Amino acid sequence: MVKGKTLTYGVLLGSICLIGAGIYRNEVNIVLKKAVNLCLECIGIG
Amino acid sequence: MDKRILTQIIATIAMNGNIKGFFEGSIFKGNSKKLCVPGLNCYSCPGALGSCPIGSLQAVIGSIKYNFSFYIIGFMSLMGILFGRLICGWICPFGFIQDLLYKIPLPKIKVNKKANNYLKYLKYVILLVFVILLPMFLVNDVGMSDPYFCKYICPAGTLEGGIPLVLMNESLRDTIGFLFAWKITLLIITIIFSILIYRPFCRYICPLGAFYSLFNPISFYQFKVDKNQCTMCNSCSKKCKMNIEVYKNPNSMECIRCGDCAQICPTKAITKNFSTKNL
Numbered sequence: 001m002v003k004g005k006t007l008t009y010g011v012l013l014g015s016i017c018l019i020g021a022g023i024y025r026n027e028v029n030i031v032l033k034k035a036v037n038l039c040l041e042c043i044g045i046g
Numbered sequence: 047m048d049k050r051i052l053t054q055i056i057a058t059i060a061m062n063g064n065i066k067g068f069f070e071g072s073i074f075k076g077n078s079k080k081l082c083v084p085g086l087n088c089y090s091c092p093g094a095l096g097s098c099p100i101g102s103l104q105a106v107i108g109s110i111k112y113n114f115s116f117y118i119i120g121f122m123s124l125m126g127i128l129f130g131r132l133i134c135g136w137i138c139p140f141g142f143i144q145d146l147l148y149k150i151p152l153p154k155i156k157v158n159k160k161a162n163n164y165l166k167y168l169k170y171v172i173l174l175v176f177v178i179l180l181p182m183f184l185v186n187d188v189g190m191s192d193p194y195f196c197k198y199i200c201p202a203g204t205l206e207g208g209i210p211l212v213l214m215n216e217s218l219r220d221t222i223g224f225l226f227a228w229k230i231t232l233l234i235i236t237i238i239f240s241i242l243i244y245r246p247f248c249r250y251i252c253p254l255g256a257f258y259s260l261f262n263p264i265s266f267y268q269f270k271v272d273k274n275q276c277t278m279c280n281s282c283s284k285k286c287k288m289n290i291e292v293y294k295n296p297n298s299m300e301c302i303r304c305g306d307c308a309q310i311c312p313t314k315a316i317t318k319n320f321s322t323k324n325l
Contacts, residue, residue, distance in 0.1 A: 008127060008264050015123035022117020027106050028080045031117065034105035035079035035089040035097040041197035042090045042101060043208035044229035045221050 050135065050304060054142040061085065061139055062093030062206075071214025073207075082118065084125045085138030086254050088196075091206035092214075099125075100177060100254050101196050101203075108181035108191035122254070126261030134248055134255050135302035140202045141248055147240040148287075155242045157249075162289050165250045166300060172199065173253035195253060197225070201233040244287035248302060259299035267303065267320050269296035275315035282307035282316060292316065 022028070040046025061083045064074040073092055083096040099122050106115035125133060134141050148154075157165070176195035185191045196203055208229060212219050239246040248255045271293050282292035285306050290298045292307040296316065308316040 004264060008266065011123060011127045011261070011264065012266075015120045015127060018116045018120025018123065020120075022115060022120055025112065025116065027112065027115055027117040030106050030109050030111070031082070031097050031102045032077070032080045034102065035094075036073070036075040038073055038211070039088075039090040039101065039193065039196065039203070039207075041193050042088055042200065042203035043211055043218075044197075044204050044226040045208070045212075045218060045223075046192075046197070046225070 051145075053136045054139075054145065057085070057137040058139040058142055061087045061096060062091055063095050064093045067092030067094075068210055069214070071211055071218070073211075082121050084129075084133045086140045086200075086202050086252060087138075088200070088203040088207045090203060090208075090211070092210050094206070098202075100200070101193055104177055104181045104191075104193035104195060107178065108185070108193060110189045113182050122257050123261070126258045127265055129258075129267050130262040130265035130297075130303065131255065131258045131299075131301060132265075132267050132303040133258060134252075135304045138248075138254075139206070140252075141245065141302070143205070144240045144245045144247060147237060148244050150241045152241055154244075157243060157289065159289065162249075168250045169252055169256035169259075172251060173256040177253045198228075199232065199251065201229070201236040201247065204229040204233045245302070249288065249300065255302075262299050262301060263297045267318070269301070269303070269308070270317050270319065271296045272315045272317070275313045277313055277315075279312065281310050281312060285310040 067074055071092065073090055074095055076095070078095050079089060079097050081096050082099040082102055084099070086100060087094055087096070087098055089097045089101055099118055103115050103118040103122075106112055106118060172195065176199060180194040181191045184194070208226065212222060212226070236247055269292070276293050278293060280293070283290065286292055287304070287306070288300050288302060290301055303318075305318060308318055
């Protein structure tokens with residue numbers, strides 16, 4: 001039971017750290033750039 | 047109205063609030079697209095206000111600069127650890143569309159247990175191969191790659207983005223070719239199967255559902271079966287449209303947390319809660 005809780009809180013903390021690392025690496029701008037331009041592949045044209 | 051349907055409607059509208067995009071045949075270009083939405087919702091849908099996590103993951107992995115995305119994996123893990131596949135059952139717009147299609151009164155097919163047990167692993171293969179490995183390794187001369195899942199498999203992009211944009215935008219209409227025909231074919235197959243089988247895309251294809259499923263057994267949101275109250279009458283398993291033996295495995299990776307089992311249980315032995323008490 002303690003093991004399960006530790007894993008859950010560990011993943012919670014880890015995921016927040018990953019988001020922070022991604023923001024620090026400026027990945028957000030790549031996400032934005034892709035999302036504000038029409039993704040032709042996604043809609044079946046490109 | 048059913049609480050789950052109401053939530054699905056609100057979530058779908060909230061994720062696709064750029065209504066004028068549907069009339070203008072264009073997509074939203076605001077800063078909110080820096081953020082991902084928790085469900086599968088194409089960012090090239092004219093209404094989309096946020097980014098699709100699966101599309102974004104491929105975009106970052108397939109970019110020149112990076113071959114892994116801490117931001118998107120972190121976001122998906124956060125959603126997974128908090129909610130698990132509750133997102134599939136209650137929030138995801140493409141899941142909602144499948145729910146609506148299944149309501150069409152035509153004969154239904156129940157996938158046999160053996161086939162289901164094999165097919166359910168297909169979504170993990172798709173996640174690994176089309177969303178992660180191909181964008182990582184199958185790159186062009188400058189080190190960029192296509193979003194392979196979006197391009198060759200995802201019917202959500204065709205339905206939410208492709209069809210409305212092609213209908214409203216004449217210049218796009220002139221450029222459609224084999225790929226569009228291929229994706230329309232996949233969309234039609236998905237629609238037909240969704241009428242006959244409950245949520246076939248979520249069960250066998252969706253890489254986002256595959257990712258979230260890994261968290262179902264350890265997420266904060268949990269189902270619990272009170273063994274003292276459970277009479278093993280099997281009502282929950284019979285009611286479950288995802289073919290889960292709920293009383294044996296209430297936090298199955300396949301469970302989309304619709305809650306039908308808890309509703310049907312005659313002794314109210316199944317409870318849903320948001321805590322780590324049962325972990």
